[in-house]
Structure formats: C-alpha cells, structure tokens
Amino acid sequence: MPKTLLQKIWQAHEVRKLPTGQSQLFIGLHLVHEVTSPQAFEALRERGWKVRYPSRTFATVDHIVPTDRQSRPFADPLAEQMMQAIESNAREFGVPLFDLADGRQGVVHVVGPELGLTQPGMTIACGDSHTSTHGAFGAIAFGIGTSQVRDVLATQCLAIDPLKVRRIEVRGRLRPGSFAKDVILAIIRRLGVKGGVGYAYEYGGDVISAMTMEERMTVCNMSIEGGARVGYVNPDETTFEYLRGRPYAPPAERWDRAVEWWRSMASDPGATYDDEVTLEGDEIKPVVTWGIHPGQSVAIDEELPRLSDCAAAERASVEEALRFMDLEAGSRIAGTRIDVAFIGSCTNGRLSDLREAARVLGGRRVASHVRALVVPGSQQVARAAEAEGLDEIFRAAGFEWRGAGCSMCLAMNPDKLRDREICASSSNRNFKGRQGHPTGRTLLMSPAMVAAAAIAGEVVDVREFYEEPVGV
C-alpha cells in the first residue's frame, strides 16, 4: 500500500497505541527555549528525574532576549530570571545551550535547521506553536505546551492524536513579487484558520518543489495559523543539498545511507490523502492581512470585504476586525499608513528574506515617520548578512540593525508597538496585542512588501519597486 510521509514517520516512531486512541510517539529531536521550559525542568527536579536523552535535546534563547542592548544582567528582571533559569537547567541536566555568547544563538526554528539538527524522517517537538517550520525538511514537527515539554524531557515521548493528511498542491510558478509568504497566506485565506484542525498539511506541486529550503520553512512555519498541527514538504535533492556539511548533519561516511533512508520516507506515488486542494501559483499576488487573524487577508490590489458580501457566520468577526484595525469595508489596503516596519521572526528572518528586502531598499530611504527594525533570525544569519554588506544597506536606508531574537514577533522583550501604531510585519500572527501593545495593529506581509511599505510610509505593491514591470 502506498503511504504518505506522515504515515511512514508515524509508524517508525510509534511506541504503542494508547487506550485514549492516541499514539505514544518517540521524539527524535527536542528543541527547548527559555519561556516554556523553566516549569518543565522544575517538575523533573521535584521528582528527581533526569532528561531521558540529553543528546537529543538542544536549547537556545530567543523570545525574551533584547535585540539591542544584550549585556547582562538584562534591564528586565523577569527576562534575566528566565536566562539564569535556562543556563542553570542546561548545566544541571546536561543539555547543550546555544546562548548569547555561543555564536549559534537565535530563534529556535532558525537555529535547528541551520545547524543540521532538523532532518528528514524525524519526529520533532518544541514548546512553541511554530515548530511546524521543521516540516520543511520532511519531518513531523509538533508545537507543544509546557506540560508536554516536561513529558518529552522525562520520557522522550509524546501522546498524540492521529492526524489526517491534506495534500496542498501549488501548481505552475510564482510571478515576480510573490513569495513563499504570499503562498501560505493565500492557502490560509482559502482554507481558513481552522481548516487544518485534525490535519497534517502536505505541501507539493511545482511551486513548492522549486522553492529553496528557506522558502519551504516559511510555508511550513505558518501551517499552524491554518489550524494544521503539522505541515511538511517531502524531502528531495534541495533538502539533501541544504543539509550537506552542516554541523549536526550526518558525516560523509554515513551520508549516502542517510540520504537513502530520507528519500524512502517521502510519500509514495499513489498514496491516498484524506483531502486534496490545488492552487495556481501564477494567481497568487502579494498578500496583506487586514484583520486580526492570518486568514483575514487580501491581495494588494483587492478591496477589503463588505459586510453584505460575507457569510452570516463571518459577519461579526469581520466587523470586529475592521473596527479594531480602523479600516473601512470595501476600501483598499494599499495606502494604509504605517508607523513601524518589522523584518524578522522564524517565518521570515533568514538570509534570503533579508536579501530580498535589501534588494527592494537598494539606495532608497525609509519614510521619516516610520520606525524600521530588521532582526536576523540567528547570530549565523546576522554574520552571513553582514559578510554580504546587507547590514549596511539596511542602515543606510534608515533601518535599525539588531541582534538575533524573536523581537517584535511576540514582543516578550523591549521591542514593542506603542498605542495604536500600525506595523507592517514579516512575522506570523496579527492577533490583537501580539506585538506588545493591546491596541497595536499588525499587517502581515512578505519581507519585500515590508521593505516597500517602510520606504513609502504606507502599504504599497512591491511590484512597483522592481525595475521591470512585473506581475500584471
């Protein structure tokens, strides 16, 4: 029987079926950060337990680290307390920690892949919703809560409900000016923020096959925003080439065997899916969210919804979102004045994201009323960008070039919106209050669109910024 990648990985990692109907899955890689781990380690300490597999457990710091002044102790006592907790827990339990002094620190979902820890065929868990990112490598990666972090630390296993698989095929090719971020926002808009509940999303088709690993990570990262616990791309030559030579990837003498096994984990031709959905790549335009969840979005040249056009069940939430965002039904998102531009996060804080944004900036200046931040996803990304001179391009344009961290994606650190500010953001969530102020407003878009908005001082179509006319 042909099988999907999900079925193969599930079977290879299932310890047993539980009376609840769940499966007890062995977890190949556990990634830990400072926010969701302190109580989990404390629970182990109270019971006198050890970390079951320290060699499969890796920690970094990202959510609370300041991205400007990083000297210790941090100004925020709570952030300093969390840093001290993860440092002492990592020491006590023998878990490697990529901290600020290490040179490999960064957002957990950027660090795992770039170090080669994330590999095809794995089960991966991390106490963060956007763990689905790692599915880009053909892994099954679960975002978990603190009590499950404790379970995985103690047993290296998780109890998980069975998942159906929806194949999402993105055909053809993307037009210039449309990026991986636009693809996933278009998917979420089509299927809804709850459309993926109970599913793993398998992304495929020519558009996905042509994507780099960084682009695939952007797509898989936001699977959770569409309600899917897991999103993945079948591993292929692009995956293997990305991993070759990375510090934790298999060494040369084991490489061929690893690739052979990785290849065998891809979904078989003829595998059966619980649902199949198709999108046409050339119909995907630059997308911007206008509301308070990532499904409330429009293409840059479209009008916002009118209440009269909405299904009855949606009307209240559309009305609430328009009121909160202070936007008019039927108006256009283009021309919305922004106060802040944020490029970063585990969705779009990688080298290719910074390159694309810098390409748009080239020689231009950020509008005088806009506060603009660029926050590399990791220290390695920062170094690589600096080696190419991208930091200079951003600084010359008027962006602040920051240290690695989650920054304004979640604002559990000093990078926050103020009052009613509107932020053009390359992050993944536009919930009320997400960026650090209860009345702050977030417009999600690709890094190139953020760069274009920063220059114009308002939401604009990035395609106007390229020399050749594109995307019409």
Ligand code: SF4
């Ligand atoms: S960048 Fe945002 S979504 Fe990603 S791990 Fe940090 S807070 Fe979570």
